[in-house]
Amino acid sequence: MRALLAAELIKVRTTRTFFALAGVAIVTSLLLAGLVASLTEPTEDSVLTDVFASDTSSIFILILAIVGITGEWRHRTITSSLLAAPDRIRFLIAKTVAFAVAGAALSIAIAVAIAVLGLTILSARGLPTPGAGDLLELAARNAAVAALLGAFGVGVGALVRNQPVAIVGVFVLALIVEPLLIGLAPSVGRFGPIIALPNGIVGVGDEEDFFAAVPAVLLMLAWIGVLFAAGAALLRRRDLNS
Amino acid sequence: MRAVDDLSFTVDAGRVTGFLGPNGAGKSTTLRMLLGLVRPDTGDATFEGRRYEDLPHPSGQVGAVLEEASFHPGRTGRDHLRVLATAGGHPQSRVADVLEQVDLTPAGGRRVKGYSMGMRQRLAIAAALLGDPEVLILDEPANGLDPPGIRWMRDLLRAQAAQGRAVLVSSHLLSEVSQSADDLVVMSKGVLRAKGPLSQVLGASEGGPVTRVRAADEGALSAALRAAGITAAPDPGGGLVAHGTGTAAVGEAALRGGVALTELVAVSRSLEEAFLELTGTDA
Incomplete structure (x- = not known):
């Protein structure tokens, strides 16, 4: 399994798509943090969530994971992947873990960059800064969300092989379905895997609308488990004719 | 619809076995069954008694080049091999070895989307050779190759067999098979039509020799x-x-x-x- 995971991580970092999307995630995160730190005057209570919670890695790793797994079908690399590792379930596990690791790594890199930028600007302006413990906890929560959404993306792609359909599908879910459910039926919307549960894990937003961190993590794992089981069943059954 | 029906044959070590049939005969489906990519309704395809997926080191025992070679266009040839070497548990030094073996060392750092058809075919062969396997399976390997490439391929197959490997190569290029194969398996419409040494299959014409x-x-x-x-x-x-x-x-x-x-x-x-x-x- 270690070899398969290492191979999947090489796949992740040997295409331009990863670095392009990771670059966009870092730039947008820094832009948001920099603008808020420069243009607003956060209080001691709000500075952590106002300035340092702008990590956008989760949505990008979700897209990268979908591109990664559906790309196996699109470019037919699934054949060479399964010739090297014929156990299809182990292949899917390795892919899932690889994107979870990639998500966490990207999120941590962004957290470090935001912390350096945010602390520098806030200190220069004489504004309050959060403690190191609070920053570390926030970084860990963001990293957990990125890891979980990376794994979630692999599950989505394992079920929906068509790359554009899978990507458009999660955007519709994230931008239309989940916000509507959170607004109109919060008791249902709080189970949403792309906005609601991540918000619960990070600890932003109204506490009544979202689950607390631990149950939110468990519910995300349940989502991933269901998608993984369905995707694995499909992958096991499929003949690879081309 | 039955793509392959009641097909049975063996491939021996140290010999090149040509797997011949017209387009749509079921050759590719058969090879994919051998490699566990397609599941037959009944029957087994085994390598010394074990199914491909049950081999302890699949890509170290069987190397395969399938008809539609698959690469991520944005990945370099060398990185493609690095991925497969890592997944298959082969030493990274094999990447440089096989690139050299297929004359792709200078192009190894280029992205695959810039490769010609012949270069892609060589890269696919390099991938098959990564684990220094005892068995080589090649589906229409001469497709897209120019005459020097075809000659190179033929010499490669003969050299692999001479080193004791079992080589199974499918083709509809009749002249190509006749120049490289020791044995023939002929199928048509999913059914075995003939098998045996090349001379025996050719000699078994109506009216005899x-x-x-x-x-x-x-x-x-x-x-x-x-x-x-x-x-x-x-x-x-x-x-x-x-x-x-x-x-x-x-x-x-x-x-x-x-x-x-x-x-x-x-x-x-x-x-x-x-x-x-x-x-x-x-x-």
Whole structure:
């Protein structure tokens, strides 16, 4: 399994798509943090969530994971992947873990960059800064969300092989379905895997609308488990004719 | 619809086995069954008794080049091999070795989308050789290759077999198979039509073997053959042609008649003739 995971991580970092999307995630995160730190005057209570919670890695790793797994079908690399590792379930596990690791790594890199930028600007302006413990906890929560959404993306792609359909599908879910459910039926919307549960894990937003961190993590794992089981069943059954 | 039905054959080590059939015969499906990519309804495909997915080191024991070679276009050839070497548990040093073996070292750092068809085929072969496998399976490997590439491929297959590997190569390029294969498996419409050594499959034509024989005294030769009950007709190219009789019988008849021979040759049917006859396809 270690070899398969290492191979999947090489796949992740040997295409331009990863670095392009990771670059966009870092730039947008820094832009948001920099603008808020420069243009607003956060209080001691709000500075952590106002300035340092702008990590956008989760949505990008979700897209990268979908591109990664559906790309196996699109470019037919699934054949060479399964010739090297014929156990299809182990292949899917390795892919899932690889994107979870990639998500966490990207999120941590962004957290470090935001912390350096945010602390520098806030200190220069004489504004309050959060403690190191609070920053570390926030970084860990963001990293957990990125890891979980990376794994979630692999599950989505394992079920929906068509790359554009899978990507458009999660955007519709994230931008239309989940916000509507959170607004109109919060008791249902709080189970949403792309906005609601991540918000619960990070600890932003109204506490009544979202689950607390631990149950939110468990519910995300349940989502991933269901998608993984369905995707694995499909992958096991499929003949690879081309 | 049955793509492959009641097909059974073995491939021996140290030999190149040509897997021949017209397009749509079921060759690719059969090879994918061998590799666990397609599941047969019944039956097994095994390597020394084990299914591909049950082999302890699959890509170290079996190397495969499938018809539609698959690469991520944005990944370099070297990185493609690094991924497969890592997943297969092969040393990273093998990447440089196989790139060298297929003459792709200078292009190894380029992205695959810039490769020609021939370069992609070489990269696919490099991937198959990564684990230094005992068995090589190649589906239409000459597709997209130019004549020097085809020659290179043929030499590679022969060299691999000479090193003791079992090589199974599918093709619809009849001339190509005839120049590189020791054994033939012929299938058509999903069904096995013939199998065995190349000469045996080619010799198993209607009417049996054909022998061309020449002597300085063709009249005496003709009489000696007649005396032995062998029917021979003049060959437009000179000499006589005996249908349904092998070289041994013709030679013995000439010896008995005291005729000195200047040529005694087994005339095989062309592979194309054999192929068309065996597969029941039209010319």
